[in-house]
Amino acid sequence: AQRVTQPEKLLSVFKGAPVELKCNYSYSGSPELFWYVQYSRQRLQLLLRHISRESIKGFTADLNKGETSFHLKKPFAQEEDSAMYYCALGYNFNKFYFGSGTKLNVKP
Amino acid sequence: DSGVTQTPKHLITATGQRVTLRCSPRSGDLSVYWYQQSLDQGLQFLIQYYNGEERAKGNILERFSAQQFPDLHSELNLSSLELGDSALYFCASSFRTGSHSGTNTGELFFGEGSRLTVL
Numbered sequence A: 001a002q003r004v005t006q007p008e009k010l011l012s013v014f015k016g017a018p019v020e021l022k023c024n025y026s027y028s029g030s031p032e033l034f035w036y037v038q039y040s041r042q043r044l045q046l047l048l049r050h051i052s053r054e055s056i057k058g059f060t061a062d063l064n065k066g067e068t069s070f071h072l073k074k075p076f077a078q079e080e081d082s083a084m085y086y087c088a089l090g091y092n093f094n095k096f097y098f099g100s101g102t103k104l105n106v107k108p
Numbered sequence B: 001d002s003g004v005t006q007t008p009k010h011l012i013t014a015t016g017q018r019v020t021l022r023c024s025p026r027s028g029d030l031s032v033y034w035y036q037q038s039l040d041q042g043l044q045f046l047i048q049y050y051n052g053e054e055r056a057k058g059n060i061l062e063r064f065s066a067q068q069f070p071d072l073h074s075e076l077n078l079s080s081l082e083l084g085d086s087a088l089y090f091c092a093s094s095f096r097t098g099s100h101s102g103t104n105t106g107e108l109f110f111g112e113g114s115r116l117t118v119l
Helices: none
Strands: A003-005 A010-014 A019-021 A024-026 A032-038 A045-049 A072-074 A083-091 A095-098 A102-107 B005-007 B010-013 B019-024 B031-038 B042-050 B053-057 B064-068 B074-078 B087-094 B108-110 B114-118
Touching: A003 A083, A003 A095, A010 A019, A019 A102, A095 B042, B005 B087, B010 B019, B019 B087, B019 B114, B031 B074, B042 B064, B042 B074, B074 B087
Parallel strands: A010 A102, B010 B114
Antiparallel strands: A003 A024, A019 A072, A032 A045, A032 A083, A083 A095, A083 A102, B005 B019, B019 B074, B031 B042, B031 B087, B042 B053, B064 B074, B087 B108, B087 B114
């Protein structure tokens, strides 16, 4: 069965520090992995997807099939990065499974 | 603006009551998804519709039901409400047709959510 695990409910870092939000998945086929972000009082929105291989707002995520991970990283956190982050697994072309989310708090 | 609209934005009701949440997907999107977001449980998938038909079911209670209409808007009906049903209910839509066309899974576009408070 497909599963997405985000082990940290809350992650607090200081501004300028590196940040890594962990995501592990379980899926027997070829997955598509996404990171969605929800800023305060805003709707959930796509941050990045693994097939794009791009950096958005300084964030990157690499799909590691050996470790079945898709960790989200940023070398220098900013206060405006404080938000709720969800890792999501896309499969069968239109199905999605979300992790439980990690709240990132960047302290000044 | 992602184009997904949800009404009402806020709803306060009493236990035992019934409410209906409405979602209009982005123009052209055939798939509609309902999610429940509560403080302790993150984003929980409830149900998915594609072009009027139920496509997938998640952790949806029997007291809840949904449907997608010919104009593709969807409604989520919550009945015999309990205090624990208080949550933010999100609707999302996707432009993918749901067929195995060989293309990648599409992006989900979310509405702003309907915040339900059961007193």
